[in-house]
Amino acid sequence: MLYKTHVAVTYAAALPMLLSTNSLTVGNVIAVGIGSVFPDIDHPGSYIGKRTRGVSDGIRLVFGHRGLAHSIAGAAFFLFVSQFVLAALGMPSIWSEWFLVGYLLHMVEDSFSKTGVAWLQPLYNKRIQFGFKKIYYSTGEWSESLIFLISCGLIVYQILQMYP
Numbered sequence: 001m002l003y004k005t006h007v008a009v010t011y012a013a014a015l016p017m018l019l020s021t022n023s024l025t026v027g028n029v030i031a032v033g034i035g036s037v038f039p040d041i042d043h044p045g046s047y048i049g050k051r052t053r054g055v056s057d058g059i060r061l062v063f064g065h066r067g068l069a070h071s072i073a074g075a076a077f078f079l080f081v082s083q084f085v086l087a088a089l090g091m092p093s094i095w096s097e098w099f100l101v102g103y104l105l106h107m108v109e110d111s112f113s114k115t116g117v118a119w120l121q122p123l124y125n126k127r128i129q130f131g132f133k134k135i136y137y138s139t140g141e142w143s144e145s146l147i148f149l150i151s152c153g154l155i156v157y158q159i160l161q162m163y164p
């Protein structure tokens, strides 16, 4: 999935969560957005990977694309890192929770790709495909474009609901 689709789907899904928990702040929205693209730090050609060359090359070399960065263990690790960084910078710790929401939504989205995601690695390395291998999209193809358009529509709809 392209980064823009990850961002669109994640915001379409996260907006109701942000609203229902009274958490719609600029910081939280940015944190969700960073989380939504972050797992692809294991791919040097991805949006985030290109901006973190060196780190992304190393992660891909050691763990592979959709390796540990795309697992619950990876999410927990980067949650811990984000809490550490936010604390060191004196920034609100709540941002790390919304970063995690974006991160996990990214993994859900990748789980609907053809190959799925190995959520439980390194304990269990089998990839799980959420659509029972019947419902899936192909990266960069019309199925992904459709998901992108529907997500943008949902975001616009939700924003219009906010400001009637």
Ligand SMILES: [Zn+2]
Pocket (backbone or CB within 6 Å): 039, 040, 070, 106, 110
């Ligand atoms: Zn991914």
